[in-house]
Amino acid sequence: MIKRSPMFLLTFTLLSGFALNTYTASANTDIGTTALVTTKQAVSVVSTSALAKTPGYSNPLITQKFGADPFAMVYDGRVYVYMSSDAFMYKNGNVSDNDYSNIKTITCISSDDMVNWTDHGEIPVAGSNGAAKWASNSWAPAVTHKIINGKEKFFLYFANNGGAIGVLTADTPIGPWTDPIGKPIVTTSTPGVNGVVWLFDPAVLMDDDGTGYLYFGGGIPGGSSPSQSQIANPKTGRVIKLDSDMIHTTGNASVIDSPFMFEDSGIHKYNGKYYYSYCSNFSGTHPTGTPPQGEIAYMVSDNPMGPFTYKGTFLKNPGSYFGVGGNNHHAVFQFKNQWYVTYHAQTLGKAMGITKGYRSPHINKLEYDGSGLIKTVQADMQGVGQVANLNPYKRTEAETIGWNSGLSTEKSKASGSMVSSINLDVTNINNGDWLAVSKADFGSGAKSFKANIASTVGGTIEIHLDSLDGQLIGTINVSPTGGEQQWKEMKCDVKSVSGVHNVYFKFNGNGTNNLFNIDYWQFIS
Template identity: 30%
Template sequence: MNRIVSSLSALILTANCYALSTADRKSPDWDFNNPELGKEWSRLGNTSREDYSLTERGGFLRIKSGGDTLQSSVLSSLVGRPQEHRDFQSSTRFEVSDGATAGMTVYLAASSRYDLCVSDGRIHLRHRVGENSGDKELEAVPTGFIEVKVKGTPEEYKFYYSVDGVKFKEAGCFSASELGGIKPNAYIGLFSEGKGYADFDFFKYREVIPEGSPKLISGNGNPLLDFQFTADPTAVEHEGRLYVYATNDHQQFEEVGRDGKNTYERIKSLVMMSTDDMVNWTYHGNIDVGNVAPWIMASWAPSIVKRKEEDGKTHFYLYFSNSGFGTGVLTATSPVGPWTSPLDKSLVDANTSGLGKCKVPFDPGAVIDPDGTGWLTIGAGNSCIMRLGADMISIDSELKELKAPHHFEANELNYINGTYVYTYNTDWKDRGDWNVGEEVPSICSMSYMTSKTPLDPDSWKYHHHYLKNPGDYGFDYSNNHTHLHKYQGKWYLFYHTMSLHNSFNTDGGFRNVCVDEIDVDEDNLDIPMGDQTLKGPSQIKMLNPFALQQAETTAATKDVRFVSGDTSGNMVATTVGDEALIMVRGVLFSKRPRQYFAKASGKGVIEVRQGGATGNLIATVEVNSSQNKFHKVKLTGVVGNSPCDLCFILKGNDITFDAWQFK
């Protein structure tokens, strides 16, 4: 049995975990924004309700020290959550007041515990098991917040710490058997000893599960790509295909690793993908913005428009955030590049005159109206709109304020039924001052406004929110960013969640683009409340196996890696180890195929199976060529005439797969 097939049981577990995680809405208690702890928390030892507070410092759990020490027979300032899994990871971020010793503990009893804590400005790794105890001083840490985490397996507990929340150092590990092994009554606790108190910013706990795509077994359509973190979507239609562009969160992930955090500063590229059926997505690779525009600080949150110009070519204008400092623009005459930077600086930045209250001119949203005029919105906290010049890379008006209540970021523009539609992300602040209409938008949700005269600030009408935060749909709470797009007669809402975290065993805040259908009442300019699902939209057309298909077109993958091909936007597939799998869905054989062609190089085997990784074997291609060429084989299995899934299993660590076709 091959490795891909033998791992399917683990993937089934993964799919079931995803189903469970979204069936029940997650408690937001991990960030301590509620006035009381959730039912999953326990007060341990002699801890009373008076020993901690969720209101003395908003958004924090304050644990007040009770004078305990490592040798105390019982603790009076400890709250915790049960260790529910054999393999898990837990983390917290906290600040210690003078005189307190505080941190995270793996706790069975006062005389059976492992701690990572801060005391007198130094990080300590401590243990107490019966009469045996120890306190290892590691190093001095700066005043302020420190983040710690513990990873547990049946064999050991391993502790880490970070002073910047990005780079983690290993503090040390302890044997699980010495603590008594994995037991139902083990807790992951937060504590404070000595004098004073400690403020805990959040607590995260998750099971560590076998890495694999959440889409492979479940049949779900979200996220669009299961092998790469992406965020902040935008889209444009061209020649019947819908092209989607996104922030490349994966660049940050590869730089900082699974234990690092998505603080965005390492991201200097954007991701390209496309579809014509809303289920199978062709990965066109990354735009290396840092190379194309070496003057940037970072590249996030793209917004794309296109128009046909006097040279007869369609020109694409891709606006993006140059970190939080400004907004840049790239151009191309193909939706997949090559891309160039027409300017040697941002189109607009913090030094641009006329910004007014818009002090953070990033997160662009662009649209071209039926008159051919381009418009651009930018801003965080406060936003503004401007008319673009005829060249689309200059400003041709004053910058006018958009009076968007509780504005945060994520600007985008649409033009619907003769009206400009502006969408944005509301902030995380309390809504006690809300005075615009009866409906109060939920925290960090998406809202919209409309106008027929965009440069008149008073003409913009606020409507309501149309998408809640991912946390309100059962995913992790995160920032929010959407793009509305009408494609093939249907409206779709693109957004991001963090549902790929488990697939990469990280909790660093790396996001992934998703899509769902949404009903838009164009006549009345009403955008009803949308949904966020793992299932995603239905397939709008069948995949034609008799047309040339790219190997980088996927509905789900496992252990596959894509590298640049010989032309812009073309990628080739290869294996991460010695096997990989690519699945496409909704394949319809309108006639009986007799031959299969695979464009490939290197040395290895490509198996083609119908229905899944263990399905009917219909073709086997032996590849042994230094040239990227087509290999032809006769079919060895019978193919039905009903829509089906196809799996391409790549075997060998020196094989590349470029394209395929049945004849």
């Protein structure tokens, strides 16, 4: 939830029953809403203080921040989603249109259940504070992993705006990331790249034989006055083979003649076939049998380098589903024997009344028919079902969030659980704010609860089951620790709880300052 920011006023109108209610909110206040939720069958109104992602639904994936151009990597039983770090831009104290020029980091989140997402923070990529100091921006990431010299390595490809593609490496999915070559991996000098208008939007495929391929490109040739032929066949998509080290290319890039190509290369493999997907352009005339404007189209080949044959589209523009359009960006992935597509839409911005190009990640199921064609995806706010229960007896990062109201995340000085130097905490906690996780399996019963907390103010944490006003099973009395990064484990007994429950943490305290920060929590049986 984006709650404190430079002063501005925003007014938004939401449908409530049969009446139109107008809300005005100033900066430094919570924006509680009645959210308009679109399902496949009907439109229903859910009353909640959660913004955009309402309890029981799983889209957008996060609401404490934005995230665009999502790419999913499955590793060690988790889905990691990497995104361009959309964040509010301002002009004269007001939120301005997102022009993407400030994006210099990549946001990473992960989940093992598809509903509760752990915020791993922003990866510093471009600029003086980034790993790739030669780059000015970090757009549209793609990530994969491969065993190199007997050790698992991770590779993050990103676009330096529309001019080049870089690569970073790490030993874990969340970093820390370094630039192994100190320059772009793909530039206008790369063989076969001539004719690409926008050198951006990478997608990476690790084939079954361990060979990597990089897909990229976009734009329409012809400048400000392209011909219909250039619009229909831009020939600006490319694929190039990666060297065995994954940080260099080999050979020439091959042209992908994708009809009405605009941007957003995607790649996945299904039943031995290679599926190249992309966002169609918004220009010219799109005859029947070609992709409509701003939809995700796809082509199929028997070879990762092509040639590819056009098959159709499977994801409409976000405006068709959510009432607010914009560009389209996606990635297809498989997790626990189910296929999914992650994409972005301006749903959080819409809930805030700010539809100026600030995007949020979503996931919906993707299915094939008997001949291998992709069925049209039914994108919605409901999203996907939870594929595993949360284990409340393991250390759970507080920044693992199913739903919330009023909260933010920040870099923490406390040691991280995956990488000691990379950790976040939940902050910006005021009276009445709350956080919830979905479907925690308590088994035969929990007896106590602990949390790692830092505070200068103090307050209480109420633990409720199944709803914000559900059964109260315990309360932690938070006393000041001496600083907002001075950490102390605090405990309380809980009433015996067993079975599977949603868990709500309700925060109470006095004053307008941040009550406390939370690093992690854990139930004890």
